[in-house]
Amino acid sequence: MSAECSGPPIGALLARSSHAFNAAVGEALAREGMTLRAFLLLEAAAGGPRSQQSLAADIGLDKTTMVAAVDDLVAHGLVERRSAPADRRVRLVTVTGDGDRVRQRCREVVAATEAELLDELGAQGRAELRGLLLRLLHGRLGASGRSGSCV
C-alpha cells in the first residue's frame, strides 16, 4: 500500500481545475464569437487539409456531429470543404485566410487567459505542472483507450 497522503482526491482537484479552465477559456473565446470546440477544430484543421473523419477521431467527436461542427465554421467563412482529388468521397477541410487570422487571434486569447490563471504558480510552478501532467498522460492514464470529447 502506497502512503497516500491526506487531502481531497487528486481526481477531484483535476476535475475542478479542468472545469474552471474550460469555463474561463470558453468565456474568453465567446467574446471573440468563438466556441472552445470550434477553436479546437480550427486548430486541428490548420495542421493540414484532412478528412472529417480524421478530424473527428482527433478531437474525439462522432462523424455525425462533425458535420454540423464543420458546417458552422464554413458558415463563418473560416474553413472550406474541398473534394479530395484522389478519393472523391472524402471532403478535405481547409482553413481559409480569414480562418487563419481568427485562429491566430484565438490562440493569443487562449494563451493570455491561461497565463492569467497560471500566474500564481510562477514560471517554475507552471513548468512543474506541465511536466507532471505529461508524465501522467504518458503513463497508465494514456495507455487506456483515452478517446472521448474532453470538451
Added chain:
Amino acid sequence: MSAECSGPPIGALLARSSHAFNAAVGEALAREGMTLRAFLLLEAAAGGPRSQQSLAADIGLDKTTMVAAVDDLVAHGLVERRSAPADRRVRLVTVTGDGDRVRQRCREVVAATEAELLDELGAQGRAELRGLLLRLLHGRLGASGRSGSCV
C-alpha cells in the same frame, strides 16, 4: 508578457487528465454497481444530514436533478429522506448503515484506482501535483464563480 514555454496548452493537458481520471474511476465504481455522481452525493451526505438544495449546491447540480439522484440512492437503501423537525419543508438526506458500508468500500476503490494512475509520479510527484493544483484552485481559478457539475 510572461515567457510561456512550449508544448500543448495546460488547459488541454488538464482536460485530458481529468477525463481519463473520471473514466477510470467511473469504470471502477461501475464494477461496484455505483456511479461517480452517486458516490459524490453519498460522500456529501455523509458529512451530516443536509437538505437536498444544500447538497445540490455542493455538488453543482440543479435541485430538480437532485431529486432523481436522491431517489436513486433511496431505491438502493443507501440514504433516507427525513423531514426536518425545525422546518418541515426540507428533507434531510441521511446515510443508512448500508450506505455507509458501500461508501467506505467505494472510497477504497477510488483511492486504489487513483493510486494506480498516479503510480508513475512517485510519492514526491504526487505531493507536488496536489500542491500545484491546490495553489491553482486557491488562486484566480477558485475566485471566479466555479459552480458547475464537474461530473
Added chain:
DNA sequence: TATTGTTATACTCTATAACTATA
C-alpha cells in the same frame, strides 16, 4: 410572500440507423 421539494415540459447534446455517392 418566500422557500423546499416535486413534477411536467422543453431544450441541448450526442449517438444509432439509414441513405448517397463514391471506391
Added chain:
DNA sequence: TATAGTTATAGAGTATAACAATA
C-alpha cells in the same frame, strides 16, 4: 462489398416553469 459523408431520428441529460406544502 466497403467507406466518407450526410440526414433523420431517438435517447440521455439538463434546465425552465408550474405546482404543493410549509414557513
